[in-house]
Amino acid sequence: PNSPSFSSGKVQNMEFEYKPGFKTGLALSFKKDSWNLYIEYARYHATNTVSHTNTNPADNNFYLNWFSASNQAAAPNTATRTNSSWNLRYDMIDVNLGRPFYNGKNLTINPIFGGRGGWIQQQFSMTAYFPVSNTNPRSLAKSQSWILGPRAGFASNWLLGKGFRFFGDAYGSLFYQNFHFVKVRQQSYANPSSLFANEKNRRGYVTFNVDAIAGFGYGTYLDHYKWNFDLSAGYEIEYYFNQNMMRNLNDLINFAGGSSDSSAGDLMMHGLTIKGILNF
Secondary structure: OOOOOOOOOOOOOOOOOOOOOEEEEEEEEOOHHHOEEEEEEEEEEEEEEEEEEOOOOOOOOOOOOOOOOOOOOOOOOOOOEEEEEEEEEEEEEEEEEEOOEEOOOOEEEEEEEEEEEEEEEEEEEEEEEEOOOOEOOEEEEEEEEEEEEEEEEEEEEEEEEOOEEEEEEEEEEEEEEEEEEEEEEEEOOOOOOOEEEEEEEEEEEEEEEEEEEEEEEEEEEEOOOOEEEEEEEEEEEEEEOOOOHHHHHHHHHHOOOOOOOOOOOOEEEEEEEEEEEEEO
16 A cells, blocks of 8 residues: 655644733622622734744645635745734623522522523734745635624632632533624735635524633721722633534635535633722
8 A cells, every 4th residue: 555655844833922901890789688789891912923934835835714815826835934813803782680699608609590692703914925926915804703692600719718719610501603704815826916815605503612610809997887899810711602603604715616624613701800899
């Protein structure tokens, strides 16, 4: 049998850094049966960039997945430099209705039901330099979507004494997501003033996300129990499934016959969340 040949290589991934975001909310407590309503808005807008240089293109192939193979057919894998940028705009609103209760002396549990809705927008651009044609074509991909659906989970507090506590919250959302605008635009390798591809797509389907946070907090009463101040810090994870419709459409363009085996990639955000609450 024929022996397959192998070559070593390296995937150049986007380098992500911690970027700040913020949350703001309003809570209402009802006297009847201790129900509470909490409305929260989360905003995270971030841009990440990465550059890569291939110093010896004659010996090292440089595969550019964001440029169609047929677009580079005249000079495949001869790019020597790339600059990429990814932009995310995440705006989400949660409406939570819950009723906390004690499960023992030191544990409180708050089952929560509500809804989640908002917008997720992404943009990815790549510029590559081809010395053979002395050109800098650009590939640009965008997606805009809105989501809406039910959300459920729980918030828990383990009371440690002296106002300190350990907390852990977990939620899941099942929602309809409408990608009302997905676009991939590629400039021609040989002549960047003309377009090789300019494709648009729309898609809507049911998907889901999960989010969780765990950490420590401290709370105290002020002015003879008229005010309550609470400060907490925890590590939070937000995970959305099937979000990279830009890459999905790009692969449909790149693969012959308009088919692709790649699924839309997921979107994950994680980091430190610091929260201050004032109750009165």
